[in-house]
Amino acid sequence: MSIPADLKYTKTHEWARLEADGHVSVGITHHAQELLGDMVFVENPTVGRKLAAGEECAVVESVKAASDVYAPIAGEVTAANGGLESAPESINQDPYAAWMFKLKPSNSVELDGLMNATSYAAHVESEAH
């Protein structure tokens, strides 16, 4: 299972990456896409929407299930990855390249509250039992 060390993670299996321009990209983890199986549909939040931390804001649908995606931190949506509409399978192929949406953080300090790779690995391990 791939858990890059330079990302932050949530208990609900989103990853968050602080980009050079101060925005935060969000996607779902390798573990999440593995559980869900082949992706068939992604519904992203609209640009401009203001999200609270933990707010339900997107849906990923696989051949097995549909699952909600939660905002890892508070912020305003500045971009949504339109490419996923026609190619949702890119989440399966490379979950850490296939970002879903970008946020302008309300307070980037919130990122520090998320899990690092080591804690997330432990979290995944604990959920397996």
Next chain:
Amino acid sequence: MPFIPHTEADIATMLDSIGASSLDALFDEIPADLNCAGLGGIPPSLTEMAVTRLAHGRAAQDGFYSSFLGAGAYEHHIPAAVWQIVSRGEFYTAYTPYQAEASQGTLQLLYEYQTMMASLTGLDVSNASLYDGATALAEAVLMAVRANKAGVRRVLLPDTVHPRYRAVAQAMVKNQGIELVGVPFDKASGITDLAALEVLAGEAAALVIPQSNFFGALERVDALTDWAHAHAMLAVAVANPLALALLKPPGLWGEGTQTRGADICVGDGQPLGVPLSSGGPYFGFMTARQALVRQMPGRMVGRTVDLDGKPGFVLTLQAREQHIRRAKATSNICSNQGLLVTAATIHMALLGPEGLKNVALSSHANTRALIDKLVSLLGVERVFSSPFFHEAVIRVNIPVPDVLRALRAQGILGGYALGRDYPELGDCILVCATETKTEDDLEQYRQQLERILSRRNGRDPSVPPCAYK
């Protein structure tokens, strides 16, 4: 496993193995005041012969009327083959089967039904049916609100939509924080008033557009659809499916070159092979543009290929549904009506597009002929000026209940009294003549109405009472 209820011995064995002394002891944790002491009002049992006799007697009370009553449920000829085929054991189930893909025949039929409805309404996708027309409208309202990214929870619902549909939609959405806003109709034409819409403009997720409307009148669907889209609303059609055999399909509504047509179309499928049956069961239909498919409620059948490349049918897009998404499903109460859909599919297949169009045309022609006859009488006038499909409103100069009662006494159901739903139309009757009516039937109605009016208006009766009795 034989389908035999537990015997006394079975029950004793089971109670023994879990250590309960009796059934009452097993359930003794239920508070006594929650137990009902038996069902009151149930008469003693009857023999089959007695029940048959009772049921025949009750059925006879319905009488045999020449019906000009529509108002949402319409008498049409149903070819005998339709229900003969529907009654085959292979089709005889109310629901999509639980082990769906094992029932390829049922799925193929539903797929063909969906294809027919998509074609009839001019939209991309159809579900496998809903409970009835009224709940289909409520589901369309919920769907439009879900699809609204700005979170607007307000829908414009014209007063010309069937009053019962409006009541059901209101019951289903009011506790979900959705506001349904009425739109008045123009008193001269009987169709939705565009000027009134302008006054109501403001944020809304959708505009509902009936065709034909409750008065049988044809709405200006192109202008209404364009208006909805220009105000960032979805256009939700509520259509009589039979009317669509003649009229422009909702998927093509709108006049601009940029128009995308109505976004959702719902309605009651009863005119397509379902008998009146004192008001139900009927079935609801729903079609939509492809872009909204993930917001659709209900089951949907898709065509695919198996591992060997052979065609087959499956339930598809199930992530919308409650067994996958639970509380977040697009609907948790979207019962479908598999058996009635089976009838509708066979009915449409037997009639074909031309046959369906002919039924629609002769219903329209009969209603026109009837209205012409009736308004030629002193004391009767047409109320609305708009073109109509197979129903229209007349005003009479003596009390409506008296007219309908007197007609009924002559074996004629003269129509629907509008005063209950529209107090300002208390002297008006909604009249419908489908393809089942002959020239003689229309003439009988005219003669009897003439006699009733003359008597009440103090002129000599020219026609003796008798006709259908």
